[in-house]
Amino acid sequence: MRSILYLLTALITAVVILVSCSTGPSLQKYYIDKSDEKGFMTFDLGASLIQTDSLKLSKEEVKALESLEKLNILMYEGDAARVQKEKDSVKGLIKSGNYEQLMKLGSVKKGASISLLGEGDDIDEFVILAHNENSFGVVRVLGDGMTANDVVTLVSLLQKADLDAKQLKPLQGLLR
Secondary structure, rough: OOHHHHHHHHHHHHHHHHOOOHHHHHHHHHHHHOOOOOEEEEEEEEHEEEEEEOOOHHHHHHHHHHHHHEEEEEEOOOHHHHHHHOOOOOOOOHHHHOOOEEEEEEEOOEEEEHHHEEEEEEEEEEEEEEEOOOOEEEEEEEEEEEEEEEHHHHHHHHHHEEHHHHHHHHHHHOOO
């Protein structure tokens, strides 16, 4: 009897796990799928990128920094047709992934958009999609308990803090 109960519990647990796992397309899956393709570059930057040792931080700045987990960055450079195709794929994933677009700027040839996932004082991530005719980049700013004010504060911190150059090495090839 005990083994039947154990088997039944294991079976129910397995079904719940399989049902709750999404196998559909997602922005995270797109990053993983593209990480080894020619022309794509992906890397993660930790919150330690922002060196604040020499700064006196306000309570808001400390909170914003603590809410930042990491940045996932994906970049692609290639011919205009492929850039457009990949950019459209990312836009589709953002639209279908419960992201809310906050801002869009620029033109069809060169621009950017900012979208967020989460609500109110619990924003899980911001997504920045920037593009021109021959390249595009997607930055996922991942956080825990992050708010829109935290993001604004982080941008301000980036302007006055030192950045850890070792973590920026992957960008050097693109900044020619």
